[in-house]
Amino acid sequence: MSNTASDIAAAIRSRRATACATTEAALARIAAENPAVNAFTDVTAARALARADAIDAQLAEGRDPGPLAGVPFAVKNLFDIAGLPTRAGSRINRERAPAPRDAFLARKMEEAGAILLGALNMGEYAYDFTGENAHDGPSRNPRDLARMTGGSSGGSGAAVAAGMVPVALGSDTNGSIRVPASLCGVFGLKPTYGRLSRAGTFPFVSSFDHLGPLAAGVTDLALAHDAMQGTDPEDPMQAQRPVEPVLPSLEDGIGGLRIAIAGGHFAQGGHRAAHDAVALAAKALGASRVVEFPEATRARAAAYVITAAEGAALHAERLCARAADFDPEVRDRLIGGLAIPAAWVARAQRFRRWYQARVLELFAEVDLILAPATPVRAPRLGQKTLEWDGQSLPLRPNLGLYTQPVSFIGLPVAAVPLWPDDGLPIGVQIIAAPWREDLALRAARVLERQGVARL
Amino acid sequence: MAKDPIEQAVETAAELHGLTLQAEWLEAATTALRTVAAAARLVEEFPLEDEAEYAPVFHA
Known part of the structure; x- marks a missing residue:
């Protein structure tokens, strides 16, 4: 059987397969693969098998469990799972009381028939682009176990790339869905800021925090x-919008869409593969026009300032009480962040509004913009620097050079895996105007159908 | 010799927050703040009108 969510659900709904057998197979795969990949930090096997039984019973009674019937999924361990402490990649949080119930998005997935298999490794407190966790060990890239998954949703990328689950949920503050999607060679979706509720997840930078799926295919993302x-009164930042399904238009193609390539900041630096991947996607989508996000380099700088300040403010109390229990790589940046003058943050927030207005003007002229997702393919575990325009830069903060200017203003992005040569995969961002996830996914689906983007 | 102002800021902020700063953390925290300072400088160089609104919460 195919390992995509759509095929699994179709097989179970038509009773060609059972949820129990599918869940048992997924658990067996996790048991076999996880010791090497280190994607899962908790496996909720008993709960999953009970849920699978319930799905099969529903089907036996002639009831439809939903469009994700029997589909195994897992969540980054900053999502609440009833009965588990929400560790958010940290040592400190695992001392918290167990969560009383699942996060809103996990509940919605199960309402649609999916089956939660457990929690996934991540960079501590999501302040990470590498997937290297000091407490749980690094998640390892299934494409090459000596390499990083990217982060901070590293376990999510690895679990999908290893075929343990067809869908995993992650969070993306500055690129934490798109970076591991790129390095692990899977599909990812960062929806518009405010689209999906974040209730029941551990925060990082509230005004940048997004949640979304990583998956084995574009249909699975949709x-x-x-x-x-769906509206959740428990997330005050969620926009009040109706449900806008993307699946009905997913096969509509790209006829009539104006697709451009991001120049400027997004065309500079980075390894050749990153730009070759964009060129391949552009060719397949018939895009040749180049547009420039105005002041994207400055936008990335502003995102960096706000992240450092808000992250430090969130963790100030924990730093004072338990600094030695943090991952040193995270702790030292948070300590530095405590000293950021308010004037820097205010300036960055005011610039943010200017930048948002200018970028939205671009979307009067184009519908979609293509950009690289990461400047490099998966680095080796432990690697500390990357090459950028002839300079050697610290790797950890800079894997998000191409993602930060986009999430900074909450635009929806589909990340698709391309294989520009015989080497490892690398991702391309398909960026849309606010609330147009449908267009980004339509283009992603065209690339997938053509075989240009694939697992 | 005058103390590096970035390092001084890290030490002062730690003290203001009641954080006991261990010597081995200071160098890395100073490097982190120096990186933020470079980013902030880039943002500050951009001309904004006095009336430019603050964007504490973004709704797309």
Whole structure:
């Protein structure tokens, strides 16, 4: 059987397969693969098998469990799972009381028939682009176990790339879905800021925090995105919008869409593969026009300032009480962040509004913009620097050079895996105007159908 | 010799927050703040009108 969510659900709904057998097979795969990949930090096997039994019973009674019937999924361990402490990649949080119930999005996935298999490794407190966790060990890239998954949703990328689950949920503050999607060679969706509720997840930078799926295919992204929509009064930042399903238009193609390539900041630096991947996607989508995000380099700088300040403010109390229990790589940046003058943050926030207005003007002229997702393919575990325009830069903060200027203003992005040569995969961002996830996914689906983007 | 102002800021902020700063953390925290300072400088160089609104919360 195919390992995509859509095929699994179709097989179970038509009773060609059972949820129990599918869940048992997924658990067996996790048992076999996880010791090497280190994607899962908790496996909720008993709960999953009980849920699978319930799905099969529903089907036996002639009831439809939903569009994700029997589909195994897992969540980054900053999502609440009933009965587990929400560790958010940290040592400190695992001392918290167990969560009383699942996060809103996990509940929505299960309402659509999916089956939660457990929690996934991540960079501590999501302040990470590498997937290297000091407490749980690094998640390892299934494409090459000596390499990084990217982060901070590293376990999510690895679990999908290893075929343990077809869908995993992650969070993306500055690129934490798109970076591991790129390095692990899977599909990812960062929806518009405010689209999906974040209730029941551990925060990082509230005004940048997004949640979304990583998946084995574009249809799976669409299925998960549609399942997770819905108003949640417990997330005050969620926009009040109707459910806007993307699945009905997913096969509509790109006829009439104006697709451009991001120049400027997004065309500079980075390894050749990153730009070759964009060129391949552009060719397949018939895009040749180049547009420039105005002041994207400055936008990335502003995102960096706000992240450092808000992250430090969030963790100030924990730093004072338990600094030695943090990952040193995270702790030292948070300590530095405590000293950021308010004037820097205010300036960055005011610039943010200017930048948002200018970028939105671009979308009067184009519908979609293509950009690299990461400047490099998966680095080796432990690697500390990357080459950028002839300079050697610290790797950890700079894997998000191409993602930060986009999430800074909350635009929806589909990340698709390309294989520009015989080497490892690398991702391309398909960026849309606010609330147009449908267009980004339509283009992603065209690339997938053509075989240009694939697992 | 005058103390590096970035390092001084890290030490002062730690003290203001009641954080006991261990010597081995200071160098890395100073490097981190120096990186933020470079980013902030880039943002500050951009001309904004006095009336430019603050964007504490973004709604797309």
